[in-house]
Amino acid sequence: MIRLSYASTAIKEFSPENLLALLKTCRTNNGVKNITGILLYSHDTFFQVLEGDEATVESTFESIKKDKRHKDVTLIEKLPITERAFPYWSMGFEKLGSKELSEMEGLNNFFENDFTPAGFAAHKHIIGPLLAHLRSKLVKQVTVESHEELPMQHEDPFIQLLHRTIRLGVKFLALLMVMVILFGIIDVVYVIFEKITQPPFMLLTINDMLETFGAFLAVLIAIEIFLNITLYIRSDVIPVKLVVATALMAISRKVIVFDYKHLPAEYVSASALVLVALGITYWLVQKKE
Numbered sequence: 513m514i515r516l517s518y519a520s521t522a523i524k525e526f527s528p529e530n531l532l533a534l535l536k537t538c539r540t541n542n543g544v545k546n547i548t549g550i551l552l553y554s555h556d557t558f559f560q561v562l563e564g565d566e567a568t569v570e571s572t573f574e575s576i577k578k579d580k581r582h583k584d585v586t587l588i589e590k591l592p593i594t595e596r597a598f599p600y601w602s603m604g605f606e607k608l609g610s611k612e613l614s615e616m617e618g619l620n621n622f623f624e625n626d627f628t629p630a631g632f633a634a635h636k637h638i639i640g641p642l643l644a645h646l647r648s649k650l651v652k653q654v655t656v657e658s659h660e661e662l663p664m665q666h667e668d669p670f671i672q673l674l675h676r677t678i679r680l681g682v683k684f685l686a687l688l689m690v691m692v693i694l695f696g697i698i699d700v701v702y703v704i705f706e707k708i709t710q711p712p713f714m715l716l717t718i719n720d721m722l723e724t725f726g727a728f729l730a731v732l733i734a735i736e737i738f739l740n741i742t743l744y745i746r747s748d749v750i751p752v753k754l755v756v757a758t759a760l761m762a763i764s765r766k767v768i769v770f771d772y773k774h775l776p777a778e779y780v781s782a783s784a785l786v787l788v789a790l791g792i793t794y795w796l797v798q799k800k801e
């Protein structure tokens with residue numbers, strides 16, 4: 513087996529559609545030929561790694577060289593390998609933006625000045641770190657994509673049956689939650705109706721308004737919980753942010769209807785502390801995204 517890498521310049525900028533079409537060809541052809549690798553596109557420059565049987569990689573590279581969509585096709589490296597760096601990708605793809613390029617450790621200067629076929633040829637030492645970076649990025653994507661809380665497919669049929677049962681249970685909970693939301697809406701209407709039909713008629717006092725807000729927020733919390741439930745049956749999502757948001761809303765709801773004259777100071781302080789902790793958590797989760 514060999515690993516061959518080259519860089520080239522696009523004749524004209526590749527639109528997302530053109531890139532997608534190119535990738536489709538690569539993946540179909542390479543899948544048949546058992547070629548794996550990665551294609552990088554940035555600043556009108558392609559950098560591609562092809563791995564596989566020597567003769568197959570060579571002949572594919574020959575047809576790539578003849579492709580009229582790019583020029584200055586420059587061979588960067590060709591070496592024998594015993595193991596593939598991109599075993600799962602018939603052609604992994606990365607369209608790197610300037611921000612990401614400048615953040616790559618040890619590679620930022622290269623990308624600023626030399627992201628061209630000639631630059632790649634002159635700085636072969638960056639190939640190693642670059643491949644390591646791309647590989648870890650692709651591996652991360654695969655692990656995120658394959659994260660599934662309750663997979664429908666499982667090698668053990670009994671576990672699979674259990675997962676299906678839990679999924680059904682979650683769907684039932686979601687249905688119940690919709691009913692709770694509907695009842696909550698009816699409650700909001702009822703609270704408003706009750707307040708305006710009591711003296712003073714057609715007027716809401718501050719206390720009435722606070723109680724009405726409480727009823728509104730209860731419905732919003734129910735909707736958040738519904739979203740939490742449904743997210744559970746989706747793959748790839750751990751709804752940390754939503755859970756924190758729901759908790760924030762629930763505690764805010766309490767704060768809005770606090771009766772400060774009768775509540776002990778410790779209770780109010782503890783609630784404030786929880787609110788601050790949740791706020792910081794939400795901010796951190798948001799920042800990470």
Ligand SMILES: Cc1cc2nc3c(=O)[nH]c(=O)nc-3n(C[C@H](O)[C@H](O)[C@H](O)COP(=O)(O)O)c2cc1C
Pocket residue numbers: 520534537538539541542551558560562572575576577578579581582603
């Ligand atoms: C930057 C670039 C990378 C390419 N990479 C591959 C590749 O990995 N595999 C492949 O079969 N074709 C690749 N191609 C396309 C080939 O040049 C050629 O169009 C294709 O192999 C023809 O396939 P077809 O006969 O199925 O149309 C690439 C083209 C460009 C411009």
